[in-house]
Amino acid sequence: MRHAIFILLGIVFLTGCGSHKDNTPAPAPGKTVLLAPAQDQVCTQGTVVSSTQSTVTLKWTAAANAVNYEVNVKNLEDGTIITQTTSSIQLDVTLKRNTPYSWSVTAKATNSATTTQSDTWKFYNSGPAIVNYAPFPAQIVAPAMGQTIEALNGKITLSWNGSDVDNDIVTYDVYLSDSASPALLQSNVSENTLKDVSVSAGKTYYWKIITRDSKGNTSDSGIYLFMTK
Numbered sequence: 001m002r003h004a005i006f007i008l009l010g011i012v013f014l015t016g017c018g019s020h021k022d023n024t025p026a027p028a029p030g031k032t033v034l035l036a037p038a039q040d041q042v043c044t045q046g047t048v049v050s051s052t053q054s055t056v057t058l059k060w061t062a063a064a065n066a067v068n069y070e071v072n073v074k075n076l077e078d079g080t081i082i083t084q085t086t087s088s089i090q091l092d093v094t095l096k097r098n099t100p101y102s103w104s105v106t107a108k109a110t111n112s113a114t115t116t117q118s119d120t121w122k123f124y125n126s127g128p129a130i131v132n133y134a135p136f137p138a139q140i141v142a143p144a145m146g147q148t149i150e151a152l153n154g155k156i157t158l159s160w161n162g163s164d165v166d167n168d169i170v171t172y173d174v175y176l177s178d179s180a181s182p183a184l185l186q187s188n189v190s191e192n193t194l195k196d197v198s199v200s201a202g203k204t205y206y207w208k209i210i211t212r213d214s215k216g217n218t219s220d221s222g223i224y225l226f227m228t229k
Contacts, residue, residue, distance in 0.1 A: 028114035029107035030064035032089075037123035040163045042133065044126045046095075054097050056125060059090040060118065063107035070108065070115075076100040076122070076137050079222070097127030100136050100219070124165050134217035135164040138172065138209035141192075143226035151199050151228050159193045160209050160221065168214040176207040182223065199228050 036059040037043040046054035058071060071091050073082040077099055084091060095101060104120040122136050141159040143149050149156060158176070162169050172189045175182040176197065185207075186194060199205060205228065209221040 026109060026111040027065045028112055029066040029109040029116045031116045032063040032066070032069065032105050032107050032118045033061040034103070034105065034118055034121050035059040035061065037121075039121040040123070040136065040165060042124045042126050042165045046097075046125060048097075049094060051128070052097055053094055054125060054127070055092050055094045057090055057092050058103060058105075060105050062089050063116065065109045065112075066107035067110050068108050070106040071103065072106070073101055073103045076102055076219075095125045097125055099127075100124050100134070122163065132168070132213070132215045132217065133165045135162060135169050135211040135213050135219045137219045138162045138211050138221040140207075140209070140221060140224045143224075145224045146226065148227040148229055151201065154198055154200065155196045156199055156228075157193055157195045158197055158207065161192060162209075162211050164211075164213055166213065169211055170214050171212050173210040173212070174207070175210070176205060178203050178205055180206055180223070182206045182208060201228050203228050 037045070037056065043056055046056040048054045058073070060069070068085055068087045069089070070083060070085050073093055073095070074080070075096065082093060084093065100122060102120050102122045105118045107116045124133050139161040141161060143156070143158070158174060160172070162172065170190070171187070173187045174185045174189055174194050176185040177183045185197070204225055206223050206225045208223045211219045211221070
């Protein structure tokens with residue numbers, strides 16, 4: 001009987017140890033820093049594949065606790081996105097030449113649902129016979145995509161950022177209306193903001209920015225929307 005009691009206690013002890021779980025959450029990955037191609041620069045280091053394509057090497061720093069990285073490269077002309085995953089801190093991607101791109105890297109860790117995204121950089125993948133480059137599409141700042149805002153006395157301020165590898169942006173055309181195809185609101189805006197824009201409460205507005213450089217090249221930000229209350 002005593003022997004049976006010892007066996008039973010041993011089973012209870014082992015079962016108790018086996019059921020113990022470490023509830024410490026897995027560490028989230030750190031944020032990686034993009035290295036190359038440099039921000040807002042013409043990439044001339046790619047390997048030419050054909051007259052229309054070249055292979056570009058994207059590079060970034062290692063992120064703490066990361067086991068792999070999801071790389072997203074967006075064609076800023078047609079909106080197509082290339083997504084690839086790698087455990088390395090660089091990746092070769094084949095891209096169209098004479099085309100602007102943006103890219104970012106998302107770090108992922110083992111046993112953690114949390115991911116950490118890098119900043120988003122832009123570059124122009126170089127090609128033959130280009131002397132002057134079109135501006136990058138303007139980056140919308142405010143109102144942000146899908147944001148609901150309150151207009152002060154029926155007025156709001158629109159703001160955006162423009163960039164160009166040639167640094168020769170001259171003006172912006174601002175389009176805004178409550179139609180999904182926004183109408184021209186004001187042309188030849190020289191600043192990155194447009195103040196005292198009249199809006200009504202309880203509506204959805206659509207807007208975009210056309211950027212123009214000194215050679216007449218243009219780029220389209222794409223349509224963004226916001227709501228008023």
